[in-house]
Amino acid sequence: MDKPKPAIPSHMMNGSSPLHVSTETRDKNERDSLFAAIQTSNRGRQAVDFDAAPDYFPKPSGSNADYRGAMERHKILHSEIEVEGHSDDRAARTPLATSRAQSPYTQHPTIDFDGLSWPSGGTRERKEATEEQKEERLAKLAGAVRTILECVGEDPDREGLRDTPERYAKAMLFFTKGYEENLRDIVNGAVFHEDHDELVIVKDIEIFSLCEHHLVPFTGKMHIGYIPNRRVIGLSKLARIAEMFSRRFQVQERLTKQVALALSEMLQPQGVAVVVESSHLCMVMRGVQKTGATTTTSCMLGRLRSTAKTREEFLSLINRK
Numbered sequence: 001m002d003k004p005k006p007a008i009p010s011h012m013m014n015g016s017s018p019l020h021v022s023t024e025t026r027d028k029n030e031r032d033s034l035f036a037a038i039q040t041s042n043r044g045r046q047a048v049d050f051d052a053a054p055d056y057f058p059k060p061s062g063s064n065a066d067y068r069g070a071m072e073r074h075k076i077l078h079s080e081i082e083v084e085g086h087s088d089d090r091a092a093r094t095p096l097a098t099s100r101a102q103s104p105y106t107q108h109p110t111i112d113f114d115g116l117s118w119p120s121g122g123t124r125e126r127k128e129a130t131e132e133q134k135e136e137r138l139a140k141l142a143g144a145v146r147t148i149l150e151c152v153g154e155d156p157d158r159e160g161l162r163d164t165p166e167r168y169a170k171a172m173l174f175f176t177k178g179y180e181e182n183l184r185d186i187v188n189g190a191v192f193h194e195d196h197d198e199l200v201i202v203k204d205i206e207i208f209s210l211c212e213h214h215l216v217p218f219t220g221k222m223h224i225g226y227i228p229n230r231r232v233i234g235l236s237k238l239a240r241i242a243e244m245f246s247r248r249f250q251v252q253e254r255l256t257k258q259v260a261l262a263l264s265e266m267l268q269p270q271g272v273a274v275v276v277e278s279s280h281l282c283m284v285m286r287g288v289q290k291t292g293a294t295t296t297t298s299c300m301l302g303r304l305r306s307t308a309k310t311r312e313e314f315l316s317l318i319n320r321k
């Protein structure tokens with residue numbers, strides 16, 4: 001038996017695009033833009049220059065060479081000559097190469113298992129280091145801490161500080177142990193087929209991260225919700241994923257997005273929502289912010305983004321004390 005058709009088309013009730021974008025396309029587009037946002041954040045922030053001349057319109061003159069160059073590229077592209085030259089050309093490169101090799105799990109390197117998920121240069125090095133290399137790393141880091149002690153005006157050789165450099169070096173490696181973890185190890189064997197399609201929420205996951213601008217902690221809570229689409233993940237794994245991404249140098253916005261994107265990629269769910277509430281020591285200690293003030297960031301995808309009712313259900317559930 002067919003369901004009776006609603007009088008109002010669904011796009012008008014949900015406020016989504018009237019262009020009849022399939023949810024699959026919508027979800028993929030959301031993941032793509034999230035991926036791009038995380039990439040941008042990795043490169044650091046660019047200040048908006050309000051004094052610069054507005055760049056709304058193409059330059060009236062003097063840019064003929066650029067224009068011709070662009071046309072040349074265009075021609076080459078369409079006659080399919082010198083594709084390699086094209087890929088080396090920043091101006092012609094699309095921000096999201098869809099030609100990237102796809103694993104059965106993912107389109108993005110969010111869970112590029114080999115790269116340990118959003119790696120930095122030393123990530124694999126750290127994970128695969130020999131005992132000797134670990135010792136070397138620790139000694140180098142401890143040396144740097146000793147330098148800090150000297151620079152702030154301390155005597156690194158006084159008794160109370162004698163073991164501090166090594167102790168701090170060990171602590172720092174622990175605070176950043178997320179660099180040694182990858183999603184494959186965390187989720188392996190913990191994603192299941194199951195016909196559950198109700199909102200699943202794990203709230204109040206404690207997170208301890210370090211602000212990448214000051215290397216000072218920010219701590220708080222993460223709330224994760226998702227609506228499965230025949231794939232569910234072991235609940236404890238949500239906390240492990242939060243832990244992995246937070247035990248790296250972060251900005252809260254990116255941390256929030258990375259967790260959302262990782263879940264979205266792995267579970268291909270109907271919707272994902274991640275909310276992070278935290279207090280940044282770099283703000284509290286420097287007096288920019290009153291103690292107790294929190295920063296909240298959120299990232300919603302799929303149905304949790306497009307359907308107000310679902311979103312509200314999530315928000316009211318995480319706010320319930």
Ligand SMILES: [Zn+2]
Nearest residue numbers: 211213214282
């Ligand atoms: Zn900071």
